[in-house]
Amino acid sequence: MKTISRKEExxxxxxxxxxxxxxxxVSMRDIATAMDxxxxxxxxxxxxxxxxxxxxxxxxxxxxTVGMENVVSEKISAIEKVEKVIEMxxxxxxxxxxxxxxxxxDWMHLEKSNLSAFVKMREDYEENxxxxxxxxxxxxxxxxxxxxxxxxxxxxxLRTLYLWYQKRGKLDMNILKRDMVAVLIKGLx
Amino acid sequence: MKTISRKEExxxxxxxxxxxxxxxxVSMRDIATAMDxxxxxxxxxxxxxxxxxxxxxxxxxxxxTVGMENVVSEKISAIEKVEKVIEMxxxxxxxxxxxxxxxxxDWMHLEKSNLSAFVKMREDYEENxxxxxxxxxxxxxxxxxxxxxxxxxxxxxLRTLYLWYQKRGKLDMNILKRDMVAVLIKGLx
DNA sequence: TAACAAAACTAACGCTTGTTAGTTAGAAAT
DNA sequence: ATTTCTAACTAACAAGCGTTAGTTTTGTTA
Numbered sequence: 001m002k003t004i005s006r007k008e009e010x011x012x013x014x015x016x017x018x019x020x021x022x023x024x025x026v027s028m029r030d031i032a033t034a035m036d037x038x039x040x041x042x043x044x045x046x047x048x049x050x051x052x053x054x055x056x057x058x059x060x061x062x063x064x065t066v067g068m069e070n071v072v073s074e075k076i077s078a079i080e081k082v083e084k085v086i087e088m089x090x091x092x093x094x095x096x097x098x099x100x101x102x103x104x105x106d107w108m109h110l111e112k113s114n115l116s117a118f119v120k121m122r123e124d125y126e127e128n129x130x131x132x133x134x135x136x137x138x139x140x141x142x143x144x145x146x147x148x149x150x151x152x153x154x155x156x157x158l159r160t161l162y163l164w165y166q167k168r169g170k171l172d173m174n175i176l177k178r179d180m181v182a183v184l185i186k187g188l189x
Numbered sequence: 190m191k192t193i194s195r196k197e198e199x200x201x202x203x204x205x206x207x208x209x210x211x212x213x214x215v216s217m218r219d220i221a222t223a224m225d226x227x228x229x230x231x232x233x234x235x236x237x238x239x240x241x242x243x244x245x246x247x248x249x250x251x252x253x254t255v256g257m258e259n260v261v262s263e264k265i266s267a268i269e270k271v272e273k274v275i276e277m278x279x280x281x282x283x284x285x286x287x288x289x290x291x292x293x294x295d296w297m298h299l300e301k302s303n304l305s306a307f308v309k310m311r312e313d314y315e316e317n318x319x320x321x322x323x324x325x326x327x328x329x330x331x332x333x334x335x336x337x338x339x340x341x342x343x344x345x346x347l348r349t350l351y352l353w354y355q356k357r358g359k360l361d362m363n364i365l366k367r368d369m370v371a372v373l374i375k376g377l378x
Numbered sequence: 379t380a381a382c383a384a385a386a387c388t389a390a391c392g393c394t395t396g397t398t399a400g401t402t403a404g405a406a407a408t
Numbered sequence: 409a410t411t412t413c414t415a416a417c418t419a420a421c422a423a424g425c426g427t428t429a430g431t432t433t434t435g436t437t438a
Contacts, residue, residue, distance in 0.1 A: 006415080021297070024213035028396060040397080041416050049396065105294060108210070143375075148357065149368040156349040157342045164341050179338040186332075186375070195385080217426060229427080230386050238426065380438085387432065394425070402417065408410080 007045040010035065014052045019098040023053055023106035054114040057107055060099045061121045063092050068128050078136030079185065082154070085129065086181050089158040093165050094173060100162035129155065154184050196234040199224065203241045204287040212242055212295035243303040246296055249288045250310045252281050257317050267325030268374065271343070274318065275370050278347040282354050283362060289351035318344065343373050 004012075013034050017026045028049055032039040046052055067088040071081050093100060107118050133150050136142035142150070157180075193201075202223050206215045217238055221228040235241055256277040260270050282289060296307055322339050325331035331339070346369075 022211075022213065022294075024211065025298070027394075029394085037415090038417065040399095040418080043397070044415055105211075109214070143371075145372050146364070146368045149365070149372050152353050153346045153369070153372050156346045156353075160345040160349065164337075164345075168337065175335070176338070179335045180342070182332075183334055183338055183342050216424075218424085226385085227387065229388080229429095232427070233385050382437075383435090385432105385434080387430100389429090389431100391428075392426100395423080396421105398421075399419090400417100401419105403415090405412100405414080407412075 005045075010042060010045055011052055011055055015056050015098040015102065018053075018056070018106060019101040023102060023109050050111055050114075053102060053106060054110055056099050056102045057110065057118060058114065060092065060096045060103050061118055063096070064088075064125055065121050067092065068125050072128050072132070077141055078132050078139060079141050081132045082136070082185060083181050085132070086154070086158065086184060087177055089161060090173060090177055090180065093161045097162045097165050100159075104159055104162070126151070126155070157184060194234075199231060199234055200241055200244055204245050204291065207242075207245070207295060208287040208290035212291060212298050239300055239303075242291060242295060243299055245288045245291045246299065246307060247303065249281065249285045249292050250307055252285070253277075253314055254310050256281065257314050261317050261321070267321050267328060267330050270321045271325070271374060272370050274321070275343070275347065275373060276366055278350060279362060279366055279369065282350045286351045286354050293348055293351070315340070315344070346373060 010031065014026070014031050017030055017034060028039040028042060031052075032042055068085065071084045071088065074081065074084070076084075107115075107122075110118055130147060130151050133142060133147050137144050137147060199220065203215070203220050206219055206223060217228040217231060220241075221231055257274065260273045260277065263270065263273070265273070296304075296311075299307055319336060319340050322331060322336050326333050326336060
């Protein structure tokens, strides 16, 4: 019976506020008020605002990194890999929709090693995706459009999925996966 | 020979800074420093920070509104309308790429009438786009996937185009239009 | 050259920010 | 019953924020 720590609670509340108003707009006093305590009390559990941000972002970034590595290592066609990536994005979106706002909009407010770690993960992720697409084109599975256009088009849709997920409520995720995969992939083949 | 006013210069510099760091992160002193003057001097030309933001955002929002109305009023097929919308987005992205960062990320920091005007324009825009897609499905031009999935997928790609445009430099826009239209549309038909 | 307007300046205001120091209340462990 | 630990508190700090008031510089027009 695992109960969530006070620190995790802070991170959870902060995620929601960052989602609603953005990292820079949310003050430590805002976070504290939302928990019915004083701002100074937060520092019994966390080292500072920056730590809250980096924990939110890096945790999800690692999920993406691991998920992508799993897909890459599978012995399936390029198109099937793209399908798996799309499904992974949808799964992560469902589980971390609020954290994704910070990841997408506030990553540039990370500092030093956290910032460079994030940027590296994102670059590696994109590079893996790019390779899948290029491979698919070489094998004749994917139409030979500019690979960057394909990459960008899919990635931008997946990255903003969190916005849409919240707005529409929990439309059945299986329906979403099926239609999203169809719409994104049928343009490629 | 129209020369740009000091106010327009402020808005231009602010757009660049907002693009790089976001509205909340950029201070009036940052904007002033970038122009080699003091913060207080800005107020000889503009009424406040909020006015800078609203001028940047609403100008582009109106471009989109007008562009969409033009497309809607044309007597062409639904698919051709979608093509026109995509091309319009690319054109606006080229001409206003920095302003689009504020429009996408900082619109929620607009106040009162500016905020509601923006939200209305955005809702109308989406509704027009939705109608085009539904009409295309009814006429059998567009495959009968969930219309919201199609709308979201195209719109999220177009809305984040500004990020990609800056990064890749001025890849020939005609090539971009052709490939982007192909990738986004071929999934629909 | 004197008058005027535009656009810069200095100085300061009240407020909010993230954060620190030191203290206190209550529960758990000895 | 006493110590220890946890997690809250009050009070305050220095720095930064958007903005205002009043003044000086600069360039143009009468």
